[in-house]
Amino acid sequence: MTAEEKENTQTKSTITIPAGAMVILPLRNTVLFPSTIMPLAVGRRKSLQVVEHAVREQLPIGFVTQLDASVEKPQPPDLVSVGTSANVLRMFSLPDGQRQVIIQGQQRFEIKEFIQTEPFFIARVSMIEEGIPHTxxxxxxxxxxxxxxxxxxxxxxxxxxxxxxxxxxxxxxxxxxxxxxxxxxxxxxxxxxxxxxxxxxxxxxxxxxxxxxxxxxxxxxxKIGDETKESMDKTQRQYFLREQLKAIQKELGEESGQSVEAEDLSKKVADAKMPAEVEKEALREVSRFERMPEMAAEHSTIRTYLDWLIELPWSVSSEERIDLQEARKILDADHHGLEKVKKRIIEFLAVRKLKPQGKSPILCFVGPPGVGKTSLGQSIARAMN
Incomplete structure (x- = not known):
């Protein structure tokens, strides 16, 4: 006879539960409430002894939750003081040697003292009587x-x-x-x-x-799930419809002029060698342009915007040359008067010549149409090249 069998035989013959006491079974990561039915897998040897003894003697079990679920062999200080008494409705064995039990919570109780810890816990308890408030x-x-x-x-x-x-x-x-x-x-x-x-x-x-x-x-x-599903459904539907439309047009040899135009714009955007962020935005607008009907109000606006982006000299640069005397000569030749404005421009160029890498302020020309704002800018550009 093994030591475990000997201990089980001794348990069957010697364990008695005093009046006002109850066998206690610790729970990990679980709380049993009265009036609830709960399945429970019992694997620890001491817990198996509790369940088998309670079923054999037809006794209720006191289920008490551990304070720390990681403790494999809990002692009385590791348990909370309030638990739930329960009856075992059904018990059956699992292939791994554990017992699966179905328990039904009955009544709250409070542990007063532990009177036995081996081979399993027995504690003197006080059953908590609860009345229904009639208000x-x-x-x-x-x-x-x-x-x-x-x-x-x-x-x-x-x-x-x-x-x-x-x-x-x-x-x-x-x-x-x-x-x-x-x-x-x-x-x-x-x-x-x-x-x-x-x-x-x-x-x-x-x-x-x-x-x-x-x-x-x-x-x-x-709400978040519904919105996400609706957005995904709409996006997927649009994608499949576009792909089907492209396939049909390809089979019929009727590739739309707008698709050809969009493809040409995409090539021009790539050739313009724009900065990464600008190119990403430009390609997004090309995609919008391709999907938009020609009669839409924004169609011509997007096309004009893309043409403007493509025509900008993103990858073209020239060597900056600042000659203050030459700049003054060009400004005087192109504009009569405007002495304060020309003086401020010369000051701006002088600072830029002394400190090319510095962060100089930006010149802003303000005034009604026809006073020379654009021509001043052209004169500055001519003076620096």
């Missing part, structure tokens, strides 16, 4: 909570919506609160706070607050 405020809160739960389930995937009939059939308000709390997508520590909240009215309020926050997130997530 209009509590009834209104329960009605609102039920409506919130139905709303939340409608936003979840189809399998979760099967819980709706269950929620609607629960008559006991306390069972409704705990059932909703167990389904909330919350961290373990927040679920433990709800389990340890013993006042039903306070617990109902906290569950409603957390459920409202989750409904808000679900609605926002659904």
């Amino acid at each position: 209009k405020a509590f009834e209104a809160r329960i009605l609102h909570l039920r409506q919130q739960a139905v709303r939340a389930l409608s936003l979840l995937p189809a399998p979760m919506q099967e819980l709706r009939p269950t929620i609607e059939r629960i008559d006991n308000p306390l069972a409704l609160i705990d059932t909703i709390a167990s389904t909330l997508d919350l961290p373990v520590n927040e679920k433990l706070e709800l389990l340890a909240t013993l006042d039903p009215e306070v617990r109902a309020q906290r569950v409603a607050e957390k459920l409202s926050a989750q409904i808000e997130l679900l609605e926002l997530s659904k």
Whole structure:
């Protein structure tokens, strides 16, 4: 007989549960609430002994969550003080040697003291009796909570919506609160706070607050998902239609003149050797131009804009030459008067000659049409080349 079999035989014959005590099974990353049914895989040897003993003796088990789920062999200080008693509805073996059990939560309890730790935990507990508040405020809160739960389930995937009939059939308000709390997508520590909240009215309020926050997130997530799907569907549809149109035109030998024109513009954009950002914007406008009907108001505007971009001397440069006397001579020859303006231009050129790499201010000519703004710019260009 192995040591484990010997220990199991000894357990069967010697373990007795005193009055007011209960066998305790630690849970990792899970919180069991009263009135809820939960599947549980039991793999630790001590936990298996608890389940087998409880099933054999037809005793309830006290399920208590560990403070730190990473602890493999928890001790009494590693467990919270409030747990839930439960009955084992069904137990069957898994291929890997674990036991799968279906448990049903019954009642909250508080651990007073541990009276045994080997071969499994036995603790003296105080069962928590809960009464249903008979107030209009509590009834209104329960009605609102039920409506919130139905709303939340409608936003979840189809399998979760099967819980709706269950929620609607629960008559006991306390069972409704705990059932909703167990389904909330919350961290373990927040679920433990709800389990340890013993006042039903306070617990109902906290569950409603957390459920409202989750409904808000679900609605926002659904809105984002719908918008993304609509955008993707529209983009994909346009892409396939364009590809089909191109294929049909190619088969018929009827490639549109606008497509040829757009292809020619794309080639000119590439030949212009624009900066990367400018070229990206120009090609985007070419794509718009290709898709736009010729009768559209923007058609000619986009074409003019593209022609202007292509004609700019992006890759053409000349050596800058600044001769202040020559510049003054050119300005005087081209313009009569305008002494203040010509003086400011000469100052600008002088600064640029002294410090070619410096960041000099930009000259801005302002005035009504015909006063010489454009011709001054042409004179400056002629003076520097």
